[in-house]
Amino acid sequence: MTDMSIGNASLLRLAEEEAPATKVRSYWQMVGYRLRYDYVTLFFAALIIAIVLMSIFAPWIAPKDPYKTSMAFRLKPIAFRDFWLGTDELGRDILSRLIYGGRMSLLMGLVPVVIATFIGGTLGVIAGFIGGSVNMMIMRTMDVFYAFPSILLAVAISGAMGGGMVNGMVALTLVFIPPLCRIAETATTQVRNLDFVEAARASGGSTLSIVGTHILGNVLGPIFIYASGLVSVSILIASGLSFLGLGVEPPNPDWGLMLSTLRQSIYVNPIVCALPGAMIFITSLSFNLVSDGLRQAMDVRM
Amino acid sequence: MKGLFRTTKAACLAFVTLGATLGLTPAKAESTLRVAMTAGDIPDVTGQPDQGFEGYRFVGYTLYDSLILWDLSKSDKEASLMPGLATKWYIDPANSKRWIFELRDNVAFHDGCKFDAETVVWNVKRLTDEKVSYFNPKQYAAMRTRTVNIDHAEVVDPLKVAILTKEPDSLFYIQMSFWMMISKCQFEKAGSYEAYAKMPSGTGPYKFDKMVPRERLELVQNTKYWNPARVPKHERLVLLPMPEATTRAAALLSGQVDFIEAPSPDTIPRLKSSGMTVITLPYPHNWHYQFNFVEGPFKDLKVRQAANYAMNRDEMVEMLGGLAQPGYATVPPSSPYFGKPVTYKYDMAKATALLKEAKCYPCEVTLAISTSGSGQMQPLPMNELVKAQMEAVGFKVKLEVMDWNALLDVTFKGREKFPNYHAVNVSRATQDPFSGIFRFAMKKQNAPAGGNWGHYYSAEIEKLIVDIYNEFDEVKRDAMIIRVHEVMNADAAMLFVTHDLNPRALSPKLKGFVQAQSWFQDLTPITVGTTN
Amino acid sequence: MTKISPVSTLSAAPVSALQPLVEVENLTVKFVSREATVNAVNGVSFVINPGEVLCIIGESGSGKSVTMRALMRLLPMNKTRIGGHMRVGEHEILKLTDRQLSTIRGSTISMIFQEPMTALDPVYTIGHQIAETVVRHEGCSYADGMKRALELLEFVKVPSAERRLKAFPHELSGGLRQRAMIAMALSCRPSLLLADEPTTALDATVQIQVLVLLRKLQVDMGMSMIFVTHDLGVAAQIADRVAVMYAGRIIESGPVKDVLMNPQHPYTRGMLASSVHSATRGEDIEAIPGSPPDMRRLSSGCAFAPRCAYADDACRAAIPPETVPGPGRTVCCFKAGATALAS
Amino acid sequence: MWHYIARRILYAIPIGIGVTVFCFALVFLAPGNPVQMLLPADASQETIDLIMKTYGFDKPLPLQYLTWLERAIVGDLGMSIQTNRPVLDEVLKALSNTIFLSAGAVMLAFTIAFIFGTTAAYYRGSLIDRGVTALSIIGVSVPSYWLGIVLVIIFAVDLNWLPATGMGPKGSETFNIFSWDHFKYIIMPVITMSMVPVGIITRTTRSAVAEVLGNDFVNTLRAKGLSEFAVIRHAIKNAMPQILAVMGLQFGYLMGGSILVETIFNWPGSGFLLSKAILTRDIPVLQGAILILALCFVFTNLVVDLVQTSVDPRIKRA
Numbered sequence A: 001m002t003d004m005s006i007g008n009a010s011l012l013r014l015a016e017e018e019a020p021a022t023k024v025r026s027y028w029q030m031v032g033y034r035l036r037y038d039y040v041t042l043f044f045a046a047l048i049i050a051i052v053l054m055s056i057f058a059p060w061i062a063p064k065d066p067y068k069t070s071m072a073f074r075l076k077p078i079a080f081r082d083f084w085l086g087t088d089e090l091g092r093d094i095l096s097r098l099i100y101g102g103r104m105s106l107l108m109g110l111v112p113v114v115i116a117t118f119i120g121g122t123l124g125v126i127a128g129f130i131g132g133s134v135n136m137m138i139m140r141t142m143d144v145f146y147a148f149p150s151i152l153l154a155v156a157i158s159g160a161m162g163g164g165m166v167n168g169m170v171a172l173t174l175v176f177i178p179p180l181c182r183i184a185e186t187a188t189t190q191v192r193n194l195d196f197v198e199a200a201r202a203s204g205g206s207t208l209s210i211v212g213t214h215i216l217g218n219v220l221g222p223i224f225i226y227a228s229g230l231v232s233v234s235i236l237i238a239s240g241l242s243f244l245g246l247g248v249e250p251p252n253p254d255w256g257l258m259l260s261t262l263r264q265s266i267y268v269n270p271i272v273c274a275l276p277g278a279m280i281f282i283t284s285l286s287f288n289l290v291s292d293g294l295r296q297a298m299d300v301r302m
Numbered sequence B: 001m002k003g004l005f006r007t008t009k010a011a012c013l014a015f016v017t018l019g020a021t022l023g024l025t026p027a028k029a030e031s032t033l034r035v036a037m038t039a040g041d042i043p044d045v046t047g048q049p050d051q052g053f054e055g056y057r058f059v060g061y062t063l064y065d066s067l068i069l070w071d072l073s074k075s076d077k078e079a080s081l082m083p084g085l086a087t088k089w090y091i092d093p094a095n096s097k098r099w100i101f102e103l104r105d106n107v108a109f110h111d112g113c114k115f116d117a118e119t120v121v122w123n124v125k126r127l128t129d130e131k132v133s134y135f136n137p138k139q140y141a142a143m144r145t146r147t148v149n150i151d152h153a154e155v156v157d158p159l160k161v162a163i164l165t166k167e168p169d170s171l172f173y174i175q176m177s178f179w180m181m182i183s184k185c186q187f188e189k190a191g192s193y194e195a196y197a198k199m200p201s202g203t204g205p206y207k208f209d210k211m212v213p214r215e216r217l218e219l220v221q222n223t224k225y226w227n228p229a230r231v232p233k234h235e236r237l238v239l240l241p242m243p244e245a246t247t248r249a250a251a252l253l254s255g256q257v258d259f260i261e262a263p264s265p266d267t268i269p270r271l272k273s274s275g276m277t278v279i280t281l282p283y284p285h286n287w288h289y290q291f292n293f294v295e296g297p298f299k300d301l302k303v304r305q306a307a308n309y310a311m312n313r314d315e316m317v318e319m320l321g322g323l324a325q326p327g328y329a330t331v332p333p334s335s336p337y338f339g340k341p342v343t344y345k346y347d348m349a350k351a352t353a354l355l356k357e358a359k360c361y362p363c364e365v366t367l368a369i370s371t372s373g374s375g376q377m378q379p380l381p382m383n384e385l386v387k388a389q390m391e392a393v394g395f396k397v398k399l400e401v402m403d404w405n406a407l408l409d410v411t412f413k414g415r416e417k418f419p420n421y422h423a424v425n426v427s428r429a430t431q432d433p434f435s436g437i438f439r440f441a442m443k444k445q446n447a448p449a450g451g452n453w454g455h456y457y458s459a460e461i462e463k464l465i466v467d468i469y470n471e472f473d474e475v476k477r478d479a480m481i482i483r484v485h486e487v488m489n490a491d492a493a494m495l496f497v498t499h500d501l502n503p504r505a506l507s508p509k510l511k512g513f514v515q516a517q518s519w520f521q522d523l524t525p526i527t528v529g530t531t532n
Numbered sequence C: 001m002t003k004i005s006p007v008s009t010l011s012a013a014p015v016s017a018l019q020p021l022v023e024v025e026n027l028t029v030k031f032v033s034r035e036a037t038v039n040a041v042n043g044v045s046f047v048i049n050p051g052e053v054l055c056i057i058g059e060s061g062s063g064k065s066v067t068m069r070a071l072m073r074l075l076p077m078n079k080t081r082i083g084g085h086m087r088v089g090e091h092e093i094l095k096l097t098d099r100q101l102s103t104i105r106g107s108t109i110s111m112i113f114q115e116p117m118t119a120l121d122p123v124y125t126i127g128h129q130i131a132e133t134v135v136r137h138e139g140c141s142y143a144d145g146m147k148r149a150l151e152l153l154e155f156v157k158v159p160s161a162e163r164r165l166k167a168f169p170h171e172l173s174g175g176l177r178q179r180a181m182i183a184m185a186l187s188c189r190p191s192l193l194l195a196d197e198p199t200t201a202l203d204a205t206v207q208i209q210v211l212v213l214l215r216k217l218q219v220d221m222g223m224s225m226i227f228v229t230h231d232l233g234v235a236a237q238i239a240d241r242v243a244v245m246y247a248g249r250i251i252e253s254g255p256v257k258d259v260l261m262n263p264q265h266p267y268t269r270g271m272l273a274s275s276v277h278s279a280t281r282g283e284d285i286e287a288i289p290g291s292p293p294d295m296r297r298l299s300s301g302c303a304f305a306p307r308c309a310y311a312d313d314a315c316r317a318a319i320p321p322e323t324v325p326g327p328g329r330t331v332c333c334f335k336a337g338a339t340a341l342a343s
Numbered sequence D: 001m002w003h004y005i006a007r008r009i010l011y012a013i014p015i016g017i018g019v020t021v022f023c024f025a026l027v028f029l030a031p032g033n034p035v036q037m038l039l040p041a042d043a044s045q046e047t048i049d050l051i052m053k054t055y056g057f058d059k060p061l062p063l064q065y066l067t068w069l070e071r072a073i074v075g076d077l078g079m080s081i082q083t084n085r086p087v088l089d090e091v092l093k094a095l096s097n098t099i100f101l102s103a104g105a106v107m108l109a110f111t112i113a114f115i116f117g118t119t120a121a122y123y124r125g126s127l128i129d130r131g132v133t134a135l136s137i138i139g140v141s142v143p144s145y146w147l148g149i150v151l152v153i154i155f156a157v158d159l160n161w162l163p164a165t166g167m168g169p170k171g172s173e174t175f176n177i178f179s180w181d182h183f184k185y186i187i188m189p190v191i192t193m194s195m196v197p198v199g200i201i202t203r204t205t206r207s208a209v210a211e212v213l214g215n216d217f218v219n220t221l222r223a224k225g226l227s228e229f230a231v232i233r234h235a236i237k238n239a240m241p242q243i244l245a246v247m248g249l250q251f252g253y254l255m256g257g258s259i260l261v262e263t264i265f266n267w268p269g270s271g272f273l274l275s276k277a278i279l280t281r282d283i284p285v286l287q288g289a290i291l292i293l294a295l296c297f298v299f300t301n302l303v304v305d306l307v308q309t310s311v312d313p314r315i316k317r318a
Helices: A006-018 A027-036 A039-056 A094-130 A132-146 A150-161 A165-192 A195-202 A207-243 A255-265 A270-298 B002-023 B052-063 B117-128 B137-147 B172-178 B184-190 B245-253 B265-273 B301-310 B313-319 B348-357 B379-393 B404-413 B459-470 B474-490 C064-072 C098-104 C126-138 C142-155 C161-165 C174-186 C204-221 C232-238 C256-261 C266-274 C313-317 D002-029 D045-054 D061-073 D087-122 D127-141 D144-158 D180-213 D216-223 D228-257 D259-265 D270-279 D283-311
Strands: B032-037 B068-070 B081-083 B086-091 B098-103 B150-157 B160-165 B206-212 B216-221 B236-241 B259-261 B277-279 B285-291 B324-326 B363-370 B395-402 B494-500 B504-506 C022-032 C037-048 C053-057 C080-088 C109-112 C192-196 C224-229 C241-246 C249-255
Touching: A027 A039, A027 A270, A039 A094, A039 A270, A094 A132, A094 A165, A094 A207, A094 A255, A094 A270, A132 A165, A132 D002, A150 A165, A150 A207, A150 D002, A150 D228, A150 D259, A150 D270, A150 D283, A165 A207, A207 A255, A207 A270, A207 D127, A255 A270, A255 B245, A255 B265, A270 D127, A270 D144, B032 B052, B032 B245, B052 B206, B052 B216, B052 B236, B068 B172, B081 B086, B081 B172, B086 B172, B098 B117, B098 B172, B117 B137, B117 B150, B117 B160, B117 B184, B137 B172, B137 D045, B160 B172, B245 B259, B245 B265, B245 D144, B265 B277, B301 B348, B301 B379, B301 B395, B301 B494, B313 B324, B313 B379, B313 B494, B348 B379, B363 B379, B363 B404, B379 B395, B379 B494, B395 B404, B459 B474, C022 C064, C037 C064, C037 C080, C037 C249, C053 C064, C053 C232, C064 C080, C064 C109, C064 C192, C064 C224, C064 D216, C109 C174, C109 D216, C126 C142, C126 C161, C126 C174, C142 C161, C142 C174, C174 C204, C204 C232, C224 C232, C232 C256, C241 C256, C241 C266, C249 C256, C249 C266, D002 D061, D002 D283, D061 D283, D087 D127, D087 D180, D087 D228, D087 D259, D087 D270, D087 D283, D127 D180, D144 D180, D144 D259, D180 D228, D180 D259, D216 D228, D228 D270, D228 D283, D259 D270, D270 D283
Parallel strands: B032 B236, B032 B259, B363 B395, C053 C224, C053 C241, C109 C192, C192 C224
Antiparallel strands: B068 B081, B086 B098, B098 B160, B150 B160, B206 B216, B216 B236, B259 B504, B277 B504, B285 B494, B324 B494, C022 C037, C022 C080, C241 C249
16 A cells, blocks of 8 residues: 555656666565555554464464363353353354364465465466467366356365365365466566567576576566465355355364354354354455555556 | 425325225235245155155145145144045955055046046056156156055056055055155146146145246145145245255244244244244154164174263253254154163263273274255254264264265265265154164165165064064054164164254244144144234 | 637737746745655746747756646646746646636647657547547537547648548557647647657657647747757757756756857756767767766755766855856856866 | 457357366266265165166266267256256256346446545545555455345344345246335345455456556646546546456356355355255256356356457457
8 A cells, every 4th residue: 555556657657757766776675665664564464474373373372172062151152251252052162263263264265375376377387488289278278267257166166076175175276276377377478578588598598597587587476466365265265165065074163164053043142153254354354455465565467 | 395395295105005005905915824945946846746855745745645644733742644545545355465545535636637546556657667658767766765565556446446565565555655646637738747847736735826946836725625624724825945044044034934944943042032933843853873883883782882871962952952852762752663762861981881891992983974964953063062972981083074965875875885984974754664763774775775874783673574564463563663663772773862853933923833743744724814 | 619720710829928928936846755755846947938939958857847747737736746936828827726727728738748659548539539628628519629620630730630530549650649649739729838758759750740840830820839858959940948957957048059059057068969960970979977866865066066077066065056158048057157168 | 340259259169168078077076976866865776777877877978978068059958857847947047047136236336346446546545545445355355145144134134124035025037126025135135246346346446547547648638628527537438448347257257156145045046056956966957057157157258358349449359
């Protein structure tokens, strides 16, 4: 949310044109500079880190055993005895389950994106760099998967293969490969046609070093930004799958699954039942805002 | 401006009055009963309904009759059989494989055709004879377990039919209570089941009016029903599929429906506080696990008993908001086949001791469960509770969670294909002795041929069952059935957990509903009031 | 409802002959952002008489484009601080309301931009964009506006004007686009035309054509013009007077001949020397060493001092005041007229 | 132009074939056999075989695919195993119900996004801009099914203003959008469904309009003396192709992604049909629904592409 957003490009250009800086910051310094003053992004980045740490250190943080059931204490409201956020339909501590739930939800959010970034990015760079029939084959295959809206594809795959966390992850990975592949391909093709790659070639750089230095350097940015935006999509679709009974298996604490099972109890204890939804919302919001901040700082338009 | 405002207000008032007048002339308004079913779709209306027993409940016994009906007029004891389209049935004294059904006279289908012996034979062939043009493969498959023993049917006279079985079967007549009699001449008019589905015709208390697939089925009262006592007290019955429990509750609370099936326990307080009537009653339903008798720790009787002792069934009932009763045997105590089985009351110490005795401590077991499914109640929290209770006495439980289809696959194929599962959680209807008891205990029913998933074997039961099928004296026969039930308990043949109480919620404007101890219910006595 | 030929109607707006059309006094423009304050214009003053062409010369970043935009208040309000005072005709530019401002934009003052490709809206036809201006200022119907647009295109000598009327900007060549731009700028007979390097983006041959056309129209219509360029050759052709800008200040000004023939400021001289026109064959082109100053931190002395061969401590200590070396001329340099500078 | 259309359509054909292969293959990834739901819990192998044969599941896969494809091309997607109704009828009926929702959601989203996005772009950097950006991010971050549940509880159960489920008082066949009694059924599902498109279209509108406003020609427009309103009109026309493209894509996404919202509201659309087909493993319906939805999506993309070409003079028509 800096003033250096897209809309002000013209003014920036004018100012820079009129006043060439003697001290030219490097690109990454500039990005860092912009981020440093982007308090919103910094705040939500900190929130993500907090959620990640909370998940990693769940066993030390969680006040109670997230699997311990108790019929006597089911569906208790917030701040009931030492159940700070109440209990679920089996009398398990909601706070502990929310803390542990971060593990599953982040896993479902991050793993498919990371794998898809790796696979899709690699395929895209290959397609973009080699071009010709290889490009044709890879990109046309991607087009087929592009023909499915993401939720439909995820539901179709995990619906067919049966529920479960692993199947859910596989489904989400397959959903994310095509767009990442396409971005990598576009970026690679663009970079490949730029003069400096030609120059590097002319000066006798090996293919590998060209890919390594120039193409990757220019392709990673857009991919990284796009992928960071996908994390929240992944979290949301994964929670949707859990909601449909196609995601994480019980009794594992997962926000989507908790939301799904607590839905039955919404008339008894609406606030407690809304908590997992709120967690999904906050996490997804944080990833979205950070991704947005990164995009603005890096001024990459998509 | 002020003047304008006044005129508008006056106009509004006029409108309100007009609306009120229209609303206050309900003399013509039809009384409509709107029911939210748990099914995801309208059950098949062409004869044997799908969507489990719910289909039979709302589409089967409403549009159609069977030769023998269930008496659903009482709620104090488990529903028993009563004459339907047949007035009498008995085994041919000369031939223990020939059942004779005497038919009711002067019964007409909704289309006007007469019901007679020829129609019955036609209906039998519809589900047993692959060679006739009106053979229905889908319904054949669904009915296979009930029809497998039929050899053929024959007309004795216009009001008498004989059905011949391959083996003597003293329980055969019960199967005929599931056999919907559809109109032969209406089917011939339609030409195919697809066409017939748009104009089904039976002899039941309701007539088909219209259907929007996946959304609603509208039936209207059959004022000429052969049993005047069961002519519906409301003019129209609308059936709406709503698989989501929360959706059903919301629909009832917002006044979109009048009658919902299976509200989830935690919505009950809210439904009650909004004035809804919540009805619960035992019925022949069993929520249990079938053990693997060949692989794993449950081979050992002591381990099976330990698991049964570990169940704190009262806690389960509490979790289910009182919408279930503790399950100590295959059938609930209200069943005529209950007898005096050994009961495994909650006893943690004894359970632990048994496990130690069996040298299986901690005892690692894997249970196959589903996320949802017909009659599964609330499989996830219930299984989690079972797991917690078993682990409290020294089991180490791994839950293999799968969707309903995958679990059915596991159930069909049996333990041979899935030796790693030590028990499966598929709940069953226990309405008749075969499907409720025998098929879990007979060697002949060993999966994949039948319902005996874990290949349970008891020599005594094998012998008893042979005798039962050949015993046409009901009292003697039932004594033996009770014995089978008791033997299964002695062997701890299952992990008994609970019996559903079949909750339903009704809008306060409905009167006259009598909930029967059955999977089926009679909606005909319900009157729909105008008060909200 | 204008149906008369544009040539006859296009005449300079009535301005008192006694006073200059444009008066700019001590104009300052600052761009303020969180990161830095850019002092783009630092006290510029000039006057233009009716029918006169002033050429502002300077390299990129010298503040010439900003000066022009400030005259029309086209700089983003919330990030710009404008000081001093500007008058065009009877309008005090800095005192106008937004509504008044938009009324004089396009009618009293109009502007031609450097890059006709990006300065025209790509999704409207040329005809529409001209007609729109006419409709806005003359309140005529759209159909009349289109008729006027056609006349204007013919007026700026666009071949097959009728067809070009319906063309989108990307369908025209650079020269034609710039002519369309000019037609648009002239559509409401402005008394002042601001031209921001209007020929820089064009091919050399087209440049001359456009330049000649502009000069002819300016003379015909008797309007005043401020012409921004970094090309001395262009300035020589079109200007009556020139002003040389460096680091947001006018460092030298005067009648075009005097300044170009006898430059007084070392920067002007350097520029002339590095201009291809003045270089003799075989001789090395003399370039001004160093690079323009950082407008975020200007030194207290002469901004050109770090690059100036003649600079001494006095130059670095204070900003040189304006001196008048000859009639109608100004220069800001301590060394102006000194022997060291005499060639 | 026609040449371009023809080429785009030709290009869609291999994608279509790929889609059919995928749809067909999907089903066989599934554990269990496709006719399971038809059978009683303890059906014998003999019964299973008979049913498999009746539905043609006993033949080799490639042959099954070709048979299926051959009939699919002439519009015969087979019969639903569950209901015995033609799959094509089922899917088209459901799809038309979903289009109500998707179109409604996209139109609502467009209206909101258009107003907010343009305002934010015009006042970029201001508090309004921040507010709108926050709103759009909230839109894409809310789990929509969760919102749906909350809406039902508030507006149907507690306030009793709107119906909780279903499509019209008498089902979809008599649905009449111009009658309030029917229209009120569509309100909550449409609002729930529009959350994501509101977020995405607002973001697109904001960035597209802002980008246009940063262009040089905006200076020209102001220099011509045009009012700010006219300047914004120019900016919108420039940004429109991009906004339309995103809108079209969102429409396509909603048609395929309505499964969660339709489940909550019991809306008889394609998502509901699909989830039912998955739960009951109704192979022909699953295949047919996914196929038609994917083809719709391909078709939507094609239309978006063509509309964009015709709206934007900058794109050269080959």
